[in-house]
Structure formats: C-alpha cells, structure tokens
Amino acid sequence: MNFDAMMPRDPFADDPNDPASFLTEDEPFEPISDQERIHVQQDLKSVIEFKKILKPRGIEGIFFMCEDCEEFHYYDWDIMAANMRATLAGELSPVHEPSAQPNVEAYVPWDYCLGYLDGLEAR
Template structure:
C-alpha cells in the first residue's frame, strides 16, 4: 500500500484486498467468540509509536473497511481508561478461535 498526496492509500492490490477481507471475516469470528467473555478488542503493535494501541471491535472493522476503500485508516486509539486486560493480540484471537471451533487452520498464514 502506498500513500497518495491526498492522504489516501490509493488502490490496493488484489492480494491486499483479499487479505483485508480475510481479516474482516476473522475479526467477526474473533468478536463472536471473545466479546461475550469480556474481550473488548485487540492490542495492536504500532511501529510509529513503539507501543501497543488498544482497538475496539468496531474501530478495527472501520480501519479494515477504510483500507478496502483505499483510504488511510485513522491513527486512533481508545481512551486511556481502557484496561489492557480487556484486549488481546491477533495471535491470541487466532489460537482461541481455532481451539473453540476445532478448526486449526483459521487463516494460518495471514499475519497482521
């Protein structure tokens, strides 16, 4: 993905679009398993800030939708009152969903 002068990403490749769509499917599955037990979203490492950012389920869906539309996702984080214990990593979600569903091939090669 390459930024355009107007702040958007511009068109994304077919592979990037397929990856973002697969991430959306995974995200829906992760939320369906984990939201009922109190998980509010994901902790995502930010290379720019060199720390984890806490992203709610809705915020993550919006970011992936923006990427699919060729827009630059906002560099937004939840407020400081969010508890890190209520957020998990993408890898944790993938492992939890694989175990819960009995499907140990939940997009094993997708990295985010």
Template sequence: MSSEALPPDPFAGDPDDPALSMDALDTSGEATWPGSDDEPGRLNEVERGEIIADLADLAVYQALLSGRGVRGIVVDCADCGEQHFHEWNLLRASLQQLLDEGRMRPHEPAYDPDPAHYVTWEYCRGFADATLADD
C-alpha cells in the same frame, strides 16, 4: 494577513496531515497516496484478499470472545513503541475504510483502556483454532 499572524499548523510534519490528500489529487481527481506502488489509492488483489480475510476473522473473533469480556485487539505499534487498543467496531471500521479507500485515516485512541479487556490478534487466532477444533 501575514503567516506570522496565524497560529502554527497543528499538522506540520505529520505524514497523516489531512491536507496531504488535497495535494495528492491529480488532474483526473484520483488520489495518489504517498508510498503507493500500484494504482493511486487502490489496493492490489492480494492486499484486498488479505483485508477481506481479516474482516472475516475479526467477525469470528468478536463472536467467540466478546461474550467473555474481551473488548477488542491490542497491537504493538512499531512506529511509536506503544500498544494501541482497538475496540471491535473501531477495528472493523478501520479495515473497511482501508478496503474502500486504500488507507486508514488517523483516529482517536481508546480513552484509558483496561489492558485486561484486550488481546492480541495471535491470541484470537489461537483461541478460535482451539475452540473450532473442539467442535
């Protein structure tokens, strides 16, 4: 079958194309992710420590804020200029995947999120600092 008879590649030009991970496999079977300066597909100890700290902070933020109706974190995306809304469990899973695999895979954005139910990471940090300082 000729390539003209096939539908267009929906991932053409997408840096998160899942097929790129197949191209990134070297002869040992270890993945080499584009842009990685350290061992292929691995985080250095500083990066791992930061993610572990973020996971711990996320657990505190969820415990303090979910009972107040906050569903997760909103992030201003530097790449697309839009806000991304991450529910607590989705963000935890993404951070865990980053810790385990050295990168986060693309995921579906929240469907029609209500911005009133999401706060920034900085808000969470300030709220937690103020709440825990009162105790």
C-alpha cells in the same frame, strides 16, 4: 460505523487562521492490490468472528505493539472493522482516539484470537 460524533469539536473550526489551512493536500490513496484485498477481506471476517466469540467473554478488542512509539495500541472490534472497511473502499482509515485509560486486560493479541478460534473448532 462512523466515529465522528465521538470526536471533540475541532478547536480551529471556522477560524480563518487555521494552521491546517497551510498544509498541502495528501498524496492520493494508493489502491490495494487484488492479493491485499483478499487478505483484508479475510481479516475483516476474522474480526467479525472474534467479536462474536470473544466480546461476550469480556475481550473488547486487539492490541498491537507500535514500532514507531514502542507502546501498545488498543483497538476495539468496531474500530478494527471500520479501518478494514475503509481500506476495502479505497479510503484512509477514519481518525479515532483510543480510550484514555483502556482496561488492558480486556485486549489480546491477534494470534491469541486466532488460537482461541482454532481451539474451539478442534473440539
């Protein structure tokens, strides 16, 4: 899924004095190891399953505590999957903006999702 159409237009588009033109190129993206690839593939399968089981129950995605800014970040299922697919393709994750005011009650931690699925399988 491509989220580019959801992004606002770059305010410096077509501007010859775009401040970004003064930035140097990013370092090349380091490929992930075979072991990391296996983990990302497993996590992607989990996200697909989480969405299938939890979205109909009103859970829109996952939240994480960001260690840099010490705030929660909320990720919809499709954004999580797109980030993982980009990693598997050897690309940087696509830029995305969180919703302005996410319904925080519609997001759960990763471990909650794992526990929920484990509970379903234990029946």
